[in-house]
Amino acid sequence: MTAHPPHATPPCILTIAGSDSGGGAGIQADLKTMTALGGFGMSVITALTAQNGLGVTGIHAPDVEFVALQLTTVLDGFPVAGAKTGMLFSAPIIEAVADVLDARKNFPLVVDPVSVSQSGHRLLREDAVDALVRRVLPLADLLTPNRPEAEMLAGMDIATEGDAREAVRRILAMGPKAVLLKGGHFEGSGDLVDWLGLPGEDGGEPAVIALSQPRVDTPNNHGTGCTLSAAIATCLGLGMELLPAVQRAQRYLNLCLRESYTPGRGFGPPNHAAPLALRDF
Secondary structure (H helix, E strand, O other): OOOOOOOOOOOEEEEEEEEEOOOOOHHHHHHHHHHHOOOEEEEEEEEEEEEEOOEEEEEEOOOHHHHHHHHHHHHHHOOEEEEEEOOOEOHHHHHHHHHHHHHHOOOOEEEOOOOEOOOOOEOEOHHHHHHHHHHHHHHOOEEOOOHHHHHHHHOOOOOOHHHHHHHHHHHHOOOOOOEEEOOOOOOOOOOEEEEEEEOOHHHOOOEEEEEEEOOOOOOOOOOHHHHHHHHHHHHHHOOOOHHHHHHHHHHHHHHHHHOOOOOOOOOOOOOOOHHHHOOOO
């Protein structure tokens, strides 16, 4: 085995999200992604889910005070370089997380507004949507909704490129610094397109950029949103600017989907270790 020189300490990347007992989404997907891309992953668990590739069979949320304690303890002990939120589940948990972040956030934050699982199980209570919009969206350096989440937030159907651009503009007006509308829920045989919305210069019209990747024909799409947001947070924590961070995260997810497999029954996840398997150890 060839000896390699020591590397610098990886940046500390935090996920504030739910646990997936099946290992394909949630904090499990986040931590795998952070490690594969060169970060040191840490977690604040907002909910425990009983799930596998067939669906979610139950959710248990810890006490709100304990969620806040996890977050303050991590921030007390580590120099967080980047973070993401995923499943936040309830209004009280959102309020507790936002209170801490309001006071202590000094790192880029990617917000994945998780509301429904791939299997259709609700992961954000209906009464929590207002708290998410009011408390978390203004803290986001990047918001990463999929099509149903963007439709919910923008209050409109999204079927065309024009719809996508308008939805991004509406969501930007809610306070996030940038919005990435993910294209995985749009049908088509061509490239998959994500729409990146950035505020306009000097208060002008927002810029909406189309970012495409080859569409991957695979049923193993469990946890793709978690994986992409965790990858972007890691790239930002590594010091990348937003656009190249998003583009690198897209390439990572695309590779993981191309190399995906089904570890159990139902839908499998992306293969988060795909880049590691291609390296010479």
